[in-house]
Amino acid sequence: MSENYKFDTLSLHAGHIPDKETGSRAVPIYQTTSYVFNSTEEAASLYNMEVGGHLYTRISNPTVAALEQRLAALEGGASALACSSGMAAMHLVVSAICSSGDHIVASSKMYGANINLLQHTMPRFGVNTDFVNPNDPEAIKRAIKPNTKLVFGEVIGNPGLDIMDVPEISKICNSKNIPLVLDATFNTPYLMQPFKHGANIIVHSLTKWLGGHGIAIGGAIVNGGNFDWGDKDKFPTISGPHFALGGISFWEEFGPSALIAKIRAEGMYNFGPSLSPTNAFHLMQGIETLPLRMKKHIQNTHSILDFLVNHEMVEWVKHPDLETHPDHEVAKRILPKGSGSIVAFGIKGGREAGKAFIESVQLASHLANVGDAKTLLIHPGSTTHSHLSSEAMKEGGLTDDMIRLSVGLEDINDITKDFERGFRAVKKLNK
Amino acid sequence: MIINFKGAKTYIGTGGKSLDVTKMTLCFLHGAGQNHLSFIQQARFFAYKGYSVVVPDMPAHGFSDGNPCKSIKENAEWINDLLVELNIKDVVVIGHSQGCLVALELNRILKSSFEALIFVAGSNEIPVNQFLLELSKENPQKASQMMVTWGHGIDGDMSINKWPGHSHYGEGNNIMCMNKPTALRYDLHSCNDYSDGIDAAKNIKVPALAVLAKNDQMTPLKSGLKFVELIKNCETHTLDCGHFLPSERPMELNSIINSFLLKLK
Numbered sequence: 031m032s033e034n035y036k037f038d039t040l041s042l043h044a045g046h047i048p049d050k051e052t053g054s055r056a057v058p059i060y061q062t063t064s065y066v067f068n069s070t071e072e073a074a075s076l077y078n079m080e081v082g083g084h085l086y087t088r089i090s091n092p093t094v095a096a097l098e099q100r101l102a103a104l105e106g107g108a109s110a111l112a113c114s115s116g117m118a119a120m121h122l123v124v125s126a127i128c129s130s131g132d133h134i135v136a137s138s139k140m141y142g143a144n145i146n147l148l149q150h151t152m153p154r155f156g157v158n159t160d161f162v163n164p165n166d167p168e169a170i171k172r173a174i175k176p177n178t179k180l181v182f183g184e185v186i187g188n189p190g191l192d193i194m195d196v197p198e199i200s201k202i203c204n205s206k207n208i209p210l211v212l213d214a215t216f217n218t219p220y221l222m223q224p225f226k227h228g229a230n231i232i233v234h235s236l237t238k239w240l241g242g243h244g245i246a247i248g249g250a251i252v253n254g255g256n257f258d259w260g261d262k263d264k265f266p267t268i269s270g271p272h273f274a275l276g277g278i279s280f281w282e283e284f285g286p287s288a289l290i291a292k293i294r295a296e297g298m299y300n301f302g303p304s305l306s307p308t309n310a311f312h313l314m315q316g317i318e319t320l321p322l323r324m325k326k327h328i329q330n331t332h333s334i335l336d337f338l339v340n341h342e343m344v345e346w347v348k349h350p351d352l353e354t355h356p357d358h359e360v361a362k363r364i365l366p367k368g369s370g371s372i373v374a375f376g377i378k379g380g381r382e383a384g385k386a387f388i389e390s391v392q393l394a395s396h397l398a399n400v401g402d403a404k405t406l407l408i409h410p411g412s413t414t415h416s417h418l419s420s421e422a423m424k425e426g427g428l429t430d431d432m433i434r435l436s437v438g439l440e441d442i443n444d445i446t447k448d449f450e451r452g453f454r455a456v457k458k459l460n461k
Numbered sequence: 462m463i464i465n466f467k468g469a470k471t472y473i474g475t476g477g478k479s480l481d482v483t484k485m486t487l488c489f490l491h492g493a494g495q496n497h498l499s500f501i502q503q504a505r506f507f508a509y510k511g512y513s514v515v516v517p518d519m520p521a522h523g524f525s526d527g528n529p530c531k532s533i534k535e536n537a538e539w540i541n542d543l544l545v546e547l548n549i550k551d552v553v554v555i556g557h558s559q560g561c562l563v564a565l566e567l568n569r570i571l572k573s574s575f576e577a578l579i580f581v582a583g584s585n586e587i588p589v590n591q592f593l594l595e596l597s598k599e600n601p602q603k604a605s606q607m608m609v610t611w612g613h614g615i616d617g618d619m620s621i622n623k624w625p626g627h628s629h630y631g632e633g634n635n636i637m638c639m640n641k642p643t644a645l646r647y648d649l650h651s652c653n654d655y656s657d658g659i660d661a662a663k664n665i666k667v668p669a670l671a672v673l674a675k676n677d678q679m680t681p682l683k684s685g686l687k688f689v690e691l692i693k694n695c696e697t698h699t700l701d702c703g704h705f706l707p708s709e710r711p712m713e714l715n716s717i718i719n720s721f722l723l724k725l726k
């Protein structure tokens with residue numbers, strides 16, 4: 031009773047206590063689409079959002095809810111909603127808050143799909159975005175317009191590893207009464223809890239470190255509950271009357287959880303990006319060991335940074351925990367446990383060298399994901415960006431020698447040995 | 462709905478239906494440092510059951526402006542005047558925590574049109590420890606956090622919630638943060654200073670219901686059980702949860718209240 035459990039404990043327990051009937055210690059997988067009503071009255075009260083409960087798995091499910099409540103506890107949020115992917119989460123937030131004619135200010139250095147959604151898809155629906163440098167709070171301030179409905183960015187940018195100065199940017203958003211929405215995929219609540227720094231809404235790709243094992247795609251929105259949606263002219267979708275439920279005002283009736291109530295009542299109903307209960311179970315299994323894994327991810331990352339920085343075949347290394355990184359000071363301040371386990375580095379010899387390295391390593395996996403327990407690598411110059419010239423890549427902030435590394439949990443000596451194998455292949459090529 | 466009452470913007474939750482004073486009215490009174498959002502899962506539920514529902518944000522709480530009331534008596538007078546202003550006659554008053562003390566006082570003023578009294582996690586007295594009283598002045602946010610933690614049973618610690626995806630702690634803290642910073646301090650002092658509860662309880666002439674919580678650390682069960690002994694024929698139930706019974710056990714609470722109301726009809 032009133033223990034105020036700590037992070038490691040919540041990672042294991044939050045969202046579930048064994049039920050009296052079965053005593054199941056693990057969270058059961060409620061693999062069901064729907065739920066028997068005890069009475070017509072009960073059914074009506076669930077449909078009318080009079081009380082909480084489960085109606086249909088597209089809207090909510092007990093296994094998924096356990097995951098949501100675990101995430102809300104780990105982030106210190108008012109409520110959370112899990113969905114089919116990180117991109118689904120992002121789209122749910124944008125579509126819940128913005129309507130045609132609205133404006134977004136977003137970081138210019140983000141994961142490609144986040145950029146594409148805002149740059150190409152949303153303008154077709156009348157929602158336009160201005161992209162600004164994420165590490166320039168003043169530029170963010172200048173970009174805010176009267177019709178700006180949210181500011182969005184990644185705490186640690188993918189793939190450039192720019193760090194947002196969350197406390198500074200949240201002060202700006204707060205003063206303009208605009209919610210700060212952050213993609214916190216790369217930091218996870220273990221490395222940094224954005225609500226403590228004034229952010230209002232968190233978006234996660236659970237596919238990455240939270241799930242941690244590369245076995246399930248999933249996403250989540252965590253609602254800080256710390257934003258005032260009361261301006262009906264500015265946020266009509268949250269505080270004005272809803273088209274159903276008797277014209278409910280989510281802000282008046284759900285207060286801190288208004289955004290999640292809105293997303294469940296509209297986004298989950300009408301778009302339907304629900305998370306499968308089995309995937310929710312897998313993702314929760316991952317979260318149970320999040321603190322342990324993140325510690326080891328960071329430990330291995332720091333060892334790999336030492337190794338790469340001192341390696342003769344390496345042209346450059348980029349990571350916010352290195353003093354050479356332009357955002358190092360901000361990283362030290364807001365990410366004191368470490369700035370994640372993604373490292374970018376350039377191999378001497380350009381595009382061909384990168385290709386040779388990737389093709390010669392055997393332990394590290396060559397694939398398009400990050401945040402697995404296993405070490406992952408990708409060489410954009412010979413894969414995702416192979417169609418671009420070196421100059422065109424530079425314009426996008428990338429270089430053709432760049433390798434993106436997601437540091438795994440293997441024995442560090444095995445990783446470095448594997449990399450030596452790759453560097454030997456590059457050396458041969460350079461001869 | 463928002464009205465101008467005693468010169469201040471005043472918010473009254475009506476459970477998503479418009480107010481119809483020709484029906485029996487359920488008036489929910491929130492606890493110390495709380496607001497209408499303590500009754501998220503009661504307001505709509507009873508409004509959709511056909512009752513007229515009134516959940517005021519007391520002055521300086523939730524969406525209401527104005528200065529906080531400085532005693533239980535002042536709170537009760539404010540509610541009394543509000544009911545007159547809204548022309549509400551047949552009323553069942555449902556208090557939670559401090560709201561129970563206000564309901565007890567209100568019972569003295571508003572004798573004629575009371576239908577029944579419902580006490581949720583209530584007692585005839587709510588002494589507040591000196592530490593919390595001082596903290597509510599120096600750091601109301603910290604005091605709120607402590608109350609939210611103490612106030613919930615194991616469901617709070619474990620992030621268990623009947624409403625999928627919601628967190629008692631996260632939501633509870635933010636609900637309290639919506640109030641003006643001085644609201645909590647005056648509420649806690651009002652609770653601590655109130656000493657007429659025994660007389661007020663003995664004077665109840667209308668049907669009464671008490672729903673108490675087994676693991677209540679704010680108004681302990683022992684105190685609640687003594688309280689109900691003072692009331693003539695008080696129907697009493699105890700639920701296995703903490704002080705924030707309306708959000709911890711919404712369905713059980715609603716069902717008990719609903720059965721009680723049906724007996725009144």
Ligand SMILES: Cc1ncc(COP(=O)(O)O)c(C=O)c1O
Nearest residue numbers: 115116117141188215235237248
């Ligand atoms: C920072 C970031 N956000 C969001 C996503 C999208 O996540 P998902 O693949 O779960 O949709 C990714 C995926 O790589 C990502 O790196």
